[in-house]
Amino acid sequence: MNKVRIVFLHEFLLVLRSRSFLLTLFLIPLAGFAVILVIGGLQKNNQGAPLTSLIAPPSDTKPVGLIDQSGIITTIPESVSNLIMSYPDAESARVALTNQKISGYYVVAADYLTTGQVDLYRTDFNPIGGTDDSYLLSGLLEENLFSADPQLLNLFRQPMKLETHFESTAPQRDPNSALTFFLPYAVTMLFYILILGSSSTMLNSITNEKQNRVMEILLTSITPLQMLTGKIIALGLIGLLQTTFWSVSAFFLYRVSGRTFQLPVEFALPVSLLLWGLLYFVLGYAIYASLMAGVGAIVPNLREGSQATIIVIIPLVIPLFFINTLISAPNGGISMVLSLFPLTAPVAMLTRLAATQVPFYQTALAAVLQAGTAILIVRAVSGLFRAQILLSGQAFKMKLFLRALVGKA
Amino acid sequence: MTTIAVDQISKRFGQQTAVDAVSFTVEPGEIFALLGPNGAGKTTAIRIILDIFKADSGTVSVLGGPMTEAKKDRLGYLPEERGLYQDGQLDRTLVYLATLKGLSGPDASRKVDQMLKRFELYDHRKKKIKELSKGMQQKAQLIVTLIHDPELIIIDEPFSALDPVNTQMVKDLLREERDKGTCIVMCTHQMHQVEELADRLVLINQGKVVLYGGLQEIRRSYSGQEVHVHALTEIPTGLPGAALIEKDNSGYRIHLEPSTTPQSLLRNLVERGVQLEKFEVAIPTLDEIFIQVVTAEGHPQ
Numbered sequence: 144m145n146k147v148r149i150v151f152l153h154e155f156l157l158v159l160r161s162r163s164f165l166l167t168l169f170l171i172p173l174a175g176f177a178v179i180l181v182i183g184g185l186q187k188n189n190q191g192a193p194l195t196s197l198i199a200p201p202s203d204t205k206p207v208g209l210i211d212q213s214g215i216i217t218t219i220p221e222s223v224s225n226l227i228m229s230y231p232d233a234e235s236a237r238v239a240l241t242n243q244k245i246s247g248y249y250v251v252a253a254d255y256l257t258t259g260q261v262d263l264y265r266t267d268f269n270p271i272g273g274t275d276d277s278y279l280l281s282g283l284l285e286e287n288l289f290s291a292d293p294q295l296l297n298l299f300r301q302p303m304k305l306e307t308h309f310e311s312t313a314p315q316r317d318p319n320s321a322l323t324f325f326l327p328y329a330v331t332m333l334f335y336i337l338i339l340g341s342s343s344t345m346l347n348s349i350t351n352e353k354q355n356r357v358m359e360i361l362l363t364s365i366t367p368l369q370m371l372t373g374k375i376i377a378l379g380l381i382g383l384l385q386t387t388f389w390s391v392s393a394f395f396l397y398r399v400s401g402r403t404f405q406l407p408v409e410f411a412l413p414v415s416l417l418l419w420g421l422l423y424f425v426l427g428y429a430i431y432a433s434l435m436a437g438v439g440a441i442v443p444n445l446r447e448g449s450q451a452t453i454i455v456i457i458p459l460v461i462p463l464f465f466i467n468t469l470i471s472a473p474n475g476g477i478s479m480v481l482s483l484f485p486l487t488a489p490v491a492m493l494t495r496l497a498a499t500q501v502p503f504y505q506t507a508l509a510a511v512l513q514a515g516t517a518i519l520i521v522r523a524v525s526g527l528f529r530a531q532i533l534l535s536g537q538a539f540k541m542k543l544f545l546r547a548l549v550g551k552a
Numbered sequence: 553m554t555t556i557a558v559d560q561i562s563k564r565f566g567q568q569t570a571v572d573a574v575s576f577t578v579e580p581g582e583i584f585a586l587l588g589p590n591g592a593g594k595t596t597a598i599r600i601i602l603d604i605f606k607a608d609s610g611t612v613s614v615l616g617g618p619m620t621e622a623k624k625d626r627l628g629y630l631p632e633e634r635g636l637y638q639d640g641q642l643d644r645t646l647v648y649l650a651t652l653k654g655l656s657g658p659d660a661s662r663k664v665d666q667m668l669k670r671f672e673l674y675d676h677r678k679k680k681i682k683e684l685s686k687g688m689q690q691k692a693q694l695i696v697t698l699i700h701d702p703e704l705i706i707i708d709e710p711f712s713a714l715d716p717v718n719t720q721m722v723k724d725l726l727r728e729e730r731d732k733g734t735c736i737v738m739c740t741h742q743m744h745q746v747e748e749l750a751d752r753l754v755l756i757n758q759g760k761v762v763l764y765g766g767l768q769e770i771r772r773s774y775s776g777q778e779v780h781v782h783a784l785t786e787i788p789t790g791l792p793g794a795a796l797i798e799k800d801n802s803g804y805r806i807h808l809e810p811s812t813t814p815q816s817l818l819r820n821l822v823e824r825g826v827q828l829e830k831f832e833v834a835i836p837t838l839d840e841i842f843i844q845v846v847t848a849e850g851h852p853q
Contacts, residue, residue: 146652153648157640356635360696363602363629364652366621 146365150373154348158381168385172392179396207276208236208248209283213255216287226279240266249280327470327497330420333386334493335463337424339456341382342431348374349439350448358528367528371436371521379428416496419506426513427489430520431459437524458486462494473499483509485516553616555580555704555735556601561610563596570596572759573610578752580703583726583736585746585753585767589846593759594739595632598706601737602629615704625654628702632709632739634693636681643668643677646695653700660699667695671721686713694722698729705729708739723749743838753838755845762845767838774844775835779806779814781821782830791824793817803830 158164206228209216219227228245230236236248247265252258261280289296352358361370434455442448462469462481469478473495481491482501488509495501556578563571571593578584588594599605601612603619615623637645643664650660668674671691676684681692690713697705710726711719726736726749740746746753747767755763763770781787782803791797793812798805808817814833821828836844 149648149651157637161639352637355638356631356633357637359604359631359633360629360649361652362604363624363627363631364649365624 146369147373147376150365150370151377154374154377155380158344158348158378164381164385168388171389172396175393175396176399179399205244205246207279208239208245209251209280210236210248211251212253213251215255216251216283217290218287219283220286223279223283226276227283236264240264246276251280251284327473327494328466330416330497331462331466331469331490331494334420334424334427335459335490337382337386338427338431338489339459340385341379341428342435342456343452344378344381345374345432346435346439346448346452347445348378349436350442350445353439354444362528367525368521370528371433371525374436375429375432375521378432379425382428383424416493419496419510420493422510423489423493423513426510426517427459429517430485430489430513431455433517433520433524437520437527440524440527458484459490461487462491465491466494469494470498473501479505483512485509485513488513553580554578554613555615556737557611557613558597558601559611559613561597561600561607561612563593563600563605563608569759571600571607571756574754574756574759574761575610576754576761576764578735578737580735581730581733582751583730583738583749585750586737586739586756587741587743587746587753587763587842588756592756594756595708597756598631598708598737598739602627602706625700626702627704627706628653628697628700629705630693630697630707630710634708636689636692636696638680638682640681641677642673642679642681642684642692645681646692646699649696650699653702655700663699664695667699671695687715687718690714691718694725698725702734704735704737706737706739709741710738711740711742711745719745743842747838755842757846763841770841771835771838774841775833776814777808778834778836779808779817780804780830780832780834781806781828783821784827784829785825787821787826788824791817792820805834 206226209227209229210231210233211229216229219229228239230239230248233248233250236245239245240248247263250262250264252260252262254260263277285296285299289299352361435452438448438451438455442451465477465481468475469481469491472478478491478495481487482495483505484491492501492506492509496506554577556576558574558576560573560575561571562569562573574593574597586594586597596605600607601614601619603612612619615626640648643661646664646668647657647660650663651657655663665674665677668677671694673684673688673691673695676688681689684692694707694710697707705726710722714722723745726738730736738746738750750767752766753763753770754761765773780803787797787804787806789797791806793809793816794806795809796807798807806817808814818831821831
C-alpha cells in the first residue's frame with residue numbers, strides 16, 4: 144500500500160507541475176473569460192442588439208419579390224408587407240433583382256392549384272441559407288388559401304393541442320422544452336470528455352515511461368498492480384480536479400457576464416445523480432484508464448498508441464451514436480442494454496439518469512458489473528506489464544494485445 | 553548462503569531459444585561477470601533472475617529462495633535499456649526511485665544528497681535530467697542502483713558513456729561494495745574491466761553456458777599453448793615441439809604443438825644451446841579466450 148501511495152503522489156505531482164497541464168487548466172477558462180469580455184464590449188456598442196446578431200449578423204435583410212400568376216394571393220398581411228414585394232411580371236422583378244432591391248423572387252405558377260408549382264429566382268446559390276425566406280411565401284399561400292375560413296387555417300397549422308399527464312408525484316419535465324434533450328446531452332458529453340481525457344493521460348504516462356526507459360527499473364521495484372493502481376488513482380483525481388476547476392470557472396464566468404443560472408425545478412439534477420455520476424466515473428475511468436495503460440504497455444510510442452486507442456474507445460463512443468434513443472426512450476431495450484453493458488454503461492447510464500428515473504436495481508447492477516469488469520481488466524493489464532512484449536518495443540498487433548490481455552502473451 | 557543459484561533455466565521466444573539450460577551460482581562478496589556476445593541470452597537470463605520474465609523450465613534462487621516483492625528492495629539493478637524521466641528534476645527523480653526501494657522520504661533525501669556529492673552531481677541537482685550530459689545521466693543511473701545499499705547488485709554495461717576518471721570512480725565503488733560483502737553481477741563487453749574486477753565469470757553463447765569458473769582458473773586453463781622467449785642467441789628453425797615461431801620487437805612467440813608441454817620445449821631450447829634471458833608461459837587475455845570460445849562455438853546471427 145505504501146508503494147501505491149508513493150506512485151500516486153509522484154504521478155499526481157508530476158502532472159500538477161507539468162506546464163502543459165497548467166496551461167490547459169488555466170487557458171480554457173481564460174479563453175472563456177476573453178470571449179465574454181469581447182461579447183460584453185460588443186453588446187455595449189450595440190445597445191439592444193440580441194447576442195445572436197452579434198455572433199452571426201443577418202446576412203441578407205432584403206425583401207423577396209413575388210409574381211402571382213395563379214391569382215390566389217389577393218392580400219399580403221401588414222406583418223409581412225415589407226418583406227414581400229409584389230411585381231406584375233417577371234421583367235419588373237428581374238430589374239429589381241438586378242438593382243439589388245430584392246434578394247430573389249418567387250413565381251407562383253398559373254396552374255398552382257393543380258400542380259403546387261412555385262419557382263424561385265436568385266442571383267446566388269446558398270444551399271444552406273438560400274431558401275430561408277420560403278416560409279414567408281408558405282405562410283402567405285396558407286392564409287390566402289384558407290382566407291374564407293380563418294378557424295380552419297388555425298386547425299391546419301396546429302391540428303391538435305397535446306397535453307401529456309404523468310401519474311407521478313415527481314416534478315415533470317416539459318417534453319417540448321429544449322432542456323429535456325440538452326440536459327442529458329450535456330451530461331453525456333461532459334462525462335465522455337472526462338473519462339476519455341483522464342484515460343488519455345494514462346496512455347501518455349505509460350508511453351512516456353517506456354520511451355524514457357524507466358519501466359524496467361520500476362518493475363524491479365514495484366509490482367505492475369501497484370504501479371497501475373497508483374497511476375489510476377492519481378490521474379483520475381487529476382481529471383476530477385480539472386473538471387471541477389473548469390465547472391467552477393464556468394459558473395463564475397457566467398455570473399461575471401451578468402447572467403444567472405437556474406434550472407427549472409423539474410430539471411434540477413438530484414444529488415443521487417451526482418453520487419451515481421461519481422461512482423460511474425470512478426468505475427468507467429478505472430476500466431478505460433486500464434485499457435489505455437494496456438495499450439501503452441504494448442505499443443512502442445505515443446504515436447502508435449494514439450492509433451491503437453481508437454479500438455479501445457469504440458465502446459465508449461457507441462452511446463453517443465444512440466444518444467437520441469437514450470434520451471427519447473431512456474427505459475427502452477437499447478437504452479437498458481447499453482446502460483448495463485460495462486464498457487458502454489459509464490456514459491449510457493448517466494445519460495439515462497439525466498433523462499429519466501431509472502429503476503434502482505438497474506443502476507446498482509450496472510455499477511456491480513462495471514466494478515467486476517474494472518477488477519478483471521486492471522488485473523489482466525497488470526499481468527501484461529510482465530509480458531515480454533512490454534520490453535521488446537515491437538509494433539502494435541491486435542492479436543498480441545488480446546493474447547496479452549488474457550495472460551497468454 | 554549462495555546469493556544467486558540458477559539451475560537449468562530455459563526460455564524460448566517463439567521458435568528461438570534465448571536461454572538453454574543455463575546454470576551457475578553467485579556467492580556473497582564477489583564480483584561475478586556475465587559475459588557473452590550480443591544476442592547470447594545474457595539480458596534474458598538477468599530478467600529471469602529478477603522475475604521480470606518467467607523461465608519455461610528450471611529454477612532460480614535469489615538471496616536464499618524464490619524472488620519475492622520484499623526481496624526487490626534488497627537488490628539494485630542497472631538495466632541495459634536504461635533511462636530516467638527526461639523531464640524530471642534530478643534530485644526529485646532520485647528521491648522517488650529511492651522511496652520505491654523502501655527508503656523513507658527523509659532518508660531518501662539525505663542519501664540522495666550524499667550520493668550526488670559523491671558522484672559530483674550535487675551542483676546539478678535542480679536540473680532536468682535531459683539537461684545533463686550522457687556521463688552525468690549514467691552516474692545518476694548508478695546512484696539509483698546503489699542508493700538503498702542493496703545486498704545484490706546487477707549491472708549491465710556499467711562503464712558505458714563514462715570517461716576514464718569516472719570509470720575509475722565506479723570501479724573503486726564496486727570494489728568497495730564487494731568488500732562490504734555485497735554481491736555484484738556485472739554484464740559487460742569490456743573484457744579488460746572484467747579482468748580487473750571480476751572474481752568469477754560465466755560465458756554464455758547462443759543461450760548456453762560455454763565457460764564458467766574463476767577468472768584466474770579459466771585463464772590458466774587456456775594457457776600453455778604459447779610461450780614468450782627472450783634469448784641472447786638465435787632460436788634454431790625446426791625446433792622440436794614448436795608449431796610456429798614468430799619474432800617481434802620483444803622477442804619470440806612460440807606456438808606449441810598440441811603434444812608438447814612448455815617444460816619439454818624449455819628442455820629442447822637448453823639442449824640446443826639457446827642462451828635464454830626470459831622464458832614465460834603466455835596466459836591468454838580474457839579477450840583472446842572470449843574470441844576463441846565464441847568463434848569455436850559459432851557466433852549468433
